[in-house]
Amino acid sequence: METHQTKQRLSTRIANVAESATLAIDAKAKALKAQGVDVIGFGAGEPDFPTPERIAKVAASACLDPKNHRYTPTAGLPELRQAIADKTKRDSGLEVAASQVLVTNGGKHAIFNTFATLIGEGDEVLIPSPYWTTYPEAVRLAGGVPIEVPTTLENGFKVRLAELDRYLTPRTKLFVHVSPSNPTGAVYNREESTELAHWILNNNLWVMSDEIYEHLVYDGNKAWSLPVLEPGLADRAVVVNGVAKTYAMTGWRVGWMIAPEDVISAATNFQSQSTSNVSNIAQRAAIEALQGPLDEVSTMKKAFTRRRALIHRLLNEIPGVNCPLPEGAFYAYASLDGLLKRDYSGIVPTTTSELADVILDQAKVAIVPGEAFGTPGYARFSYAMGEKDIAQGIGRIAELVASSTAS
Ligand SMILES: Cc1ncc(COP(=O)(O)O)c(C=O)c1O
Structure with missing residues (x-):
């Protein structure tokens, strides 16, 4: 025994x-x-x-209001979900409804939820390397198989489209895209982003587009959101983002995932059984962050x-x-x-x-x-x-x- x-x-x-x-x-x-x-x-x-004072001040007074001492809906405060939808249209041009937004405990949690929701046992996820250290671990935790797609310094650490096909198998489900990238700082230009979006669409894959560094681009570069450049991808795209890097709010733990409604609804069920809602106070702070200027x-x-x-x-x-x-x-x-x-x-x-x-x-x-x-x-x-x-x-x-x- x-x-x-x-x-x-x-x-x-x-x-x-x-x-x-x-x-x-x-x-x-x-x-x-x-x-x-x-x-x-x-x-x-x-x-x-x-963190900018205007944001911290909103949080400080939110602490004193008993209405914020309670649970919020698992998916987040309706005002915050709407503010995220509005901000997404303003910043990347992607039009989404508030019902397509799930507020998470930071961008990292959004990534974890994405894989938990979409990746089945043995599904393969393409991850360009050098990669942010969390991606492969989060894929494995979901039962998936991370497949590294190597890039080189000479190519600016960006994938070469001509080489991508060789990493495809019948089990390939999702491509991880992050631009600007952690750790390399690489930014895909419009043409490279469009080509990549077409390749993902044509191969019937999902994309997880990690847009957490969208505002930190230099020399006139721009961070492109793949489903904006290829609207056909919108039904198979998950956008991950958060307030951490844009508003110096890493410790507040507010991120989000944006996806088709059925995916958000499934991910919300999952979150309702794991972490429930993000701190009510931090959500109030995030509303102030997103509705304010980008100064x-x-x-x-x-x-x-x-x-x-x-x-x-x-x-x-x-x-x-x-x-x-x-x-x-x-x-x-x-x-x-x-x-x-x-x-x-x-x-x-x-x-x-x-x-x-x-x-x-x-x-x-x-x-x-x-x-x-x-x-x-x-x-x-x-x-x-x-x-x-x-x-x-x-x-x-x-x-x-x-x-x-x-x-
Ligand atoms: C590429 C990338 N995505 C997502 C995150 C998650 O950020 P957070 O969980 O602090 O919102 C980070 C943080 O380092 C990151 O570098």
Whole structure:
């Protein structure tokens, strides 16, 4: 007879989930800082600006109103769902009804809900790599199979249409699209986005379009929403978005998914049995965020534009580093191949994961190694930090490299 001792302690599904490497490195850097170590962290995936005061003030007074001390409908406050529909039309041009919106506990939850709702056991999901670390894990949790579609630095980390067909099988169900991309900062232009939308439509796939960085695009680039460019895709498109990056609201946990009504209704049932509604107060704050102007994000964007130029220049000045200019988001994704297999005070890293440890231990700088994004040999540097810190942090890496020797 099976006893509790012979039974597996953790479920296989959960035991196999990898920790979010980006959150782990951030936690490690913050723990060192708490011990008084002067660490410069390039790990954070969040703007360093405070949430605009007008938004925080609405939340503060919402706290004092007993009507906000209650559950809201699972799918979200009707006013917020409408505000999301209105904002989507304003910003991307996609016309949707409020009934096509499900308010979630951040964009990450929207992604989890999307896969849980659409992906069956063994369904394959195409994920261009380097990918945001959550996508493959969330696919696996849904019982699906993540299929990596490699891209290269030379191609600006964008998929090449001619190569996509080879990843198709009868089980392929969905394509994950994110532009601007985390971790690479790549932005698909109108033509590339249109071609991709046609390919997805013609192959009868679904698309999950992650638009969380839509407002952080530089040099006159624009983030295109695939179902806007190819309306035929609207019936098989899920748009994921949230207030986190646009309004510096990562801690408030408000995101959403937009999809055809039957998908939203199924995802809402699922959410009603798992997390129910997002915090009523945070939803009130999100209404204020979305109905107000986009002034704050344009101020942040100006700062990010200067920081982007700085980090791009400083990284490329280090011999052995190759960093393309990011077109969007707030990440630089650099090849560090040239820094491997050198001697750093007796340690010779052969992978970027080992190199990141050396950089943290010896230079007190936290970076996220490419292994976290499916592409060893690279590292992600978030530039959501002041220019002084960027200069000091990259300066420390440059000094460490200069003091290393060929092994
Ligand atoms: C590509 C991408 N999508 C979605 C999210 C989710 O953001 P949140 O759950 O904070 O709304 C993030 C956050 O880092 C991201 O980088």
